[in-house]
Amino acid sequence: MNKKQFRQFMMEEFKCPPDTAHVVNRIFDIFDTNGDGAVDWQELFAGISQFLGGDLDSKAAFYFSLYVILYSVCKRRLPLRC
Numbered sequence: 001m002n003k004k005q006f007r008q009f010m011m012e013e014f015k016c017p018p019d020t021a022h023v024v025n026r027i028f029d030i031f032d033t034n035g036d037g038a039v040d041w042q043e044l045f046a047g048i049s050q051f052l053g054g055d056l057d058s059k060a061a062f063y064f065s066l067y068v069i070l071y072s073v074c075k076r077r078l079p080l081r082c
């Protein structure tokens with residue numbers, strides 16, 4: 001699916017409010033690991049599995065990527081807690 005389809009999927013399935021569309025777009029960029037402008041099923045499930053499971057290193061890398069996105073969106077530091 002392309003970015004528009006991904007955004008529509010995430011907004012409908014996860015009930016994301018409209019003002020989070022830019023964050024969903026950035027999540028698309030993380031999920032699109034080969035950078036071809038589309039998220040295939042393998043990339044989608046790999047991305048979702050990082051939300052739900054995976055080892056500690058992959059979770060840490062994924063959440064740090066989200067932190068960087070949120071930091072760039074909010075333009076301020078967010079507290080990091082372990």
Ligand SMILES: [Ca+2]
Pocket residue numbers: 031032033034035036037038039040043
């Ligand atoms: Ca891709």
